Amino acid sequence: MEIAILAEAFYQLKKLDKELFRAFEKQFSIKSEHVNAQDIASFCKVLFSEEYSISEETKSKITSVCDILYHNIDANCLRKMFENFGERYKQKKYNEEYVNFCLRKYKNLEKKEEIRGANLSYIRNEINKAKTDEMFKKKLMKMFSK
Amino acid sequence: MVHVTAEDLFKQEEWEQERARKRKERKGITGEDPVRKIGEEILRKAYEEPESLENDIIEDPNSGFIGRKEYFEGREETEEYKAALEYYKEDIEKIAKQEAKNEARRKRREARRKGEIPEDPLLDKEEPQSEIENQTEKTQGRKKKGYLRDLTYEEKKKSELAEKEEASKKADKKEEEKEEEEFRPEEEVRNNKPKQEAKERKEKPVQQVKSEPRREESVHSKEVPPRESKRNEEQLRAIATEDDTPFDAVLEEFASFESPIDEMVAEAAEESSEKEEKSTDKKKKLVQEISEEKIKSIEKRLEKEANLPEEATQIEVSHKAKKEPAIKDYNTFVNKLTKKKTPSKFYNFLRTVKEENLVKLMGQHALIEKNPAQNIPKFLVLMSYMRKMKVLQNYNREDIYNVFNTIIKNLDILTPIEISSVVVNLDRMKIDKVEYFKELEKKIIEDAPKYDLRTIANIAFSFARISMKQSITDNFSELYRKLETIISLKLNKKNPQDICQIMVGYSKAQAFSPEFLYVMEQTALELFDRMNTQEIAVIAHCFVKNEYDSEGYFNKISKNLFCEFNCYRRTPSRVPRGIQGRGNSHFG
Numbered sequence: 013m014e015i016a017i018l019a020e021a022f023y024q025l026k027k028l029d030k031e032l033f034r035a036f037e038k039q040f041s042i043k044s045e046h047v048n049a050q051d052i053a054s055f056c057k058v059l060f061s062e063e064y065s066i067s068e069e070t071k072s073k074i075t076s077v078c079d080i081l082y083h084n085i086d087a088n089c090l091r092k093m094f095e096n097f098g099e100r101y102k103q104k105k106y107n108e109e110y111v112n113f114c115l116r117k118y119k120n121l122e123k124k125e126e127i128r129g130a131n132l133s134y135i136r137n138e139i140n141k142a143k144t145d146e147m148f149k150k151k152l153m154k155m156f157s158k
Numbered sequence: 159m160v161h162v163t164a165e166d167l168f169k170q171e172e173w174e175q176e177r178a179r180k181r182k183e184r185k186g187i188t189g190e191d192p193v194r195k196i197g198e199e200i201l202r203k204a205y206e207e208p209e210s211l212e213n214d215i216i217e218d219p220n221s222g223f224i225g226r227k228e229y230f231e232g233r234e235e236t237e238e239y240k241a242a243l244e245y246y247k248e249d250i251e252k253i254a255k256q257e258a259k260n261e262a263r264r265k266r267r268e269a270r271r272k273g274e275i276p277e278d279p280l281l282d283k284e285e286p287q288s289e290i291e292n293q294t295e296k297t298q299g300r301k302k303k304g305y306l307r308d309l310t311y312e313e314k315k316k317s318e319l320a321e322k323e324e325a326s327k328k329a330d331k332k333e334e335e336k337e338e339e340e341f342r343p344e345e346e347v348r349n350n351k352p353k354q355e356a357k358e359r360k361e362k363p364v365q366q367v368k369s370e371p372r373r374e375e376s377v378h379s380k381e382v383p384p385r386e387s388k389r390n391e392e393q394l395r396a397i398a399t400e401d402d403t404p405f406d407a408v409l410e411e412f413a414s415f416e417s418p419i420d421e422m423v424a425e426a427a428e429e430s431s432e433k434e435e436k437s438t439d440k441k442k443k444l445v446q447e448i449s450e451e452k453i454k455s456i457e458k459r460l461e462k463e464a465n466l467p468e469e470a471t472q473i474e475v476s477h478k479a480k481k482e483p484a485i486k487d488y489n490t491f492v493n494k495l496t497k498k499k500t501p502s503k504f505y506n507f508l509r510t511v512k513e514e515n516l517v518k519l520m521g522q523h524a525l526i527e528k529n530p531a532q533n534i535p536k537f538l539v540l541m542s543y544m545r546k547m548k549v550l551q552n553y554n555r556e557d558i559y560n561v562f563n564t565i566i567k568n569l570d571i572l573t574p575i576e577i578s579s580v581v582v583n584l585d586r587m588k589i590d591k592v593e594y595f596k597e598l599e600k601k602i603i604e605d606a607p608k609y610d611l612r613t614i615a616n617i618a619f620s621f622a623r624i625s626m627k628q629s630i631t632d633n634f635s636e637l638y639r640k641l642e643t644i645i646s647l648k649l650n651k652k653n654p655q656d657i658c659q660i661m662v663g664y665s666k667a668q669a670f671s672p673e674f675l676y677v678m679e680q681t682a683l684e685l686f687d688r689m690n691t692q693e694i695a696v697i698a699h700c701f702v703k704n705e706y707d708s709e710g711y712f713n714k715i716s717k718n719l720f721c722e723f724n725c726y727r728r729t730p731s732r733v734p735r736g737i738q739g740r741g742n743s744h745f746g
Binding site: 014015017018020021022024025027032035 | 691692694695696698699701702707712715716719
């Protein structure tokens with residue numbers, strides 16, 4: 013979807029101002045039913061940015077879309093979803109459901125050996141960054157002990 | 159020649175004057191001639207309407223003329239009508255005669271078509287004497303009767319001499335005719351047209367029914383004049399009498415020519431009513447013979463078909479199958495391929511072919527070598543069609559490699575579009591033979607200035623996908639560098655779709671130079687108003703991937719994102735070729 017591509021492009025070139033960010037948020041809420049796995053990953057990357065914050069409504073919309081697209085999300089998408097995960101977790105940009113979803117998917121892909129190389133190392137690195145938080149550590153232990 | 163004498167003209171003048179006088183008398187005060195009006199109407203209707211309105215036609219008891227009811231009913235008793243009838247009596251009689259003749263002719267023709275009367279020019283006793291001839295006869299008759307104007311002595315003498323000369327000439331002619339009739343050989347009589355026709359019929363007994371109208375035409379075109387026909391008939395009779403055989407025996411001779419039995423029967427019926435029974439017997443016999451012949455011929459044909467080799471029957475079946483949508487025969491399919499046809503027509507033809515035959519045909523790479531210029535485009539179309547229809551799951555096959563080998567050998571004769579088609583097919587079929595691409599690269603570098611922007615865009619995109627493969631070590635940097643300058647020169651004919659495709663190709667191949675990125679940025683800015691949102695996004699993505707910070711381009715996008723907000727809601731009319739993998743949503 014063109015909006016997701018544009019949002020990602022603006023984010024990467026650091027040309028994203030507040031107005032533009034709001035515009036993309038609005039566009040996502042309008043077109044949330046027309047996104048695919050790559051699009052939602054791009055939106056996650058942009059909308060959970062450290063600079064700007066989104067509404068709770070948009071957050072819940074993102075998690076619901078992610079749940080629907082669970083089986084379509086691959087290692088590349090997950091890497092985007094784990095963009096600056098440690099930093100953002102500490103800033104509490106994510107809601108509980110989104111964190112659970114990301115960890116569940118990571119566990120699933122790792123178990124299936126569908127994630128490897130740069131993607132795997134990047135995600136592990138981001139998880140390790142977030143491990144400094146005790147709550148997250150407990151959650152992680154609980155999830156991977158099962 | 160028609161000889162109209164001064165006397166005739168004088169008589170006609172007198173007659174005309176008298177007619178005019180009578181007309182004037184009838185006109186009276188109004189100045190109109192009612193009788194003439196009615197008469198003209200009757201004549202007009204006589205010519206025009208009797209044939210078209212069959213139900214309303216009746217025969218006039220006074221004139222014996224056939225016409226519409228409304229012209230005769232209620233008008234018969236009026237004086238005007240009677241006067242008109244009297245006045246136009248001669249004309250009406252003429253028309254009636256002509257009508258009768260025409261009807262008789264028509265009936266005869268119909269009978270011939272049905273086969274009741276033989277198509278024998280001897281029996282065609284038409285007398286197409288023109289009115290002029292009739293007039294001359296009348297005038298001659300008048301002369302004989304002494305209706306001569308008071309002429310001078312010299313004039314009278316001259317006319318008498320002319321009459322004598324004419325009479326003597328006529329007498330001579332009659333004598334000559336008699337002599338001819340007497341000394342005419344038998345062969346001539348026997349070798350008449352009917353005989354030849356009968357022979358023709360003998361040769362083609364099956365096509366008899368269909369060829370009848372043609373024969374009729376031919377007979378009429380070479381129609382024997384009535385005099386000659388009479389003469390022939392007399393000759394026939396004479397021959398018959400000489401041989402002590404009746405006239406019917408001569409007719410039987412015609413029967414030996416295997417002329418249609420119906421015709422002969424009708425002839426016999428006309429000649430003598432006594433021998434009707436015999437003729438019907440003949441008819442039956444001949445009908446039986448004909449039917450037997452027909453049955454035999456059909457049986458023979460069936461036998462022949464049964465004895466034919468399998469291939470021949472296959473061809474016949476395929477010939478019949480032309481009308482059907484699906485062609486089952488492989489041989490005809492190959493024949494179709496070798497025929498001169500445009501690739502677009504060939505593509506339509508492929509739709510009618512079975513998948514098995516498509517695969518079989520792919521193995522016929524020898525066909526390309528027969529006529530490479532003609533058959534390579536068809537094979538490329540075939541490959542595209544097979545890809546589109548997903549006939550094969552795996553293209554790593556020997557037959558496909560053979561086809562590509564022969565195509566690569568004949569690269570010199572290919573057009574730019576065909577070369578781009580080869581590249582696209584190699585890319586889509588996931589064929590990663592380095593040799594092919596090296597050959598193609600050479601060829602493209604040589605001929606690139608001849609290519610248009612669309613072809614270059616296709617090549618750039620497909621080569622990028624090929625270069626991403628693990629087995630291909632080359633990144634075709636030389637090709638992309640060469641194409642950069644050619645693309646820059648051909649940007650006067652730019653369009654968003656091609657620019658988009660070129661940028662994606664260069665981006666994937668990682669072949670963008672900073673200069674070329676700048677050129678493309680300027681081009682994208684120029685084309686911005688013509689782009690749809692997808693194209694805008696793809697080009698933006700390419701800039702981001704190549705770490706090119708295009709302020710102008712992104713500013714334009716951000717402005718548009720607020721000013722023309724709705725444009726981002728619309729679904730694009732066409733999907734750009736660069737982002738095909740990321741198009742559909744899972745909700746839609």
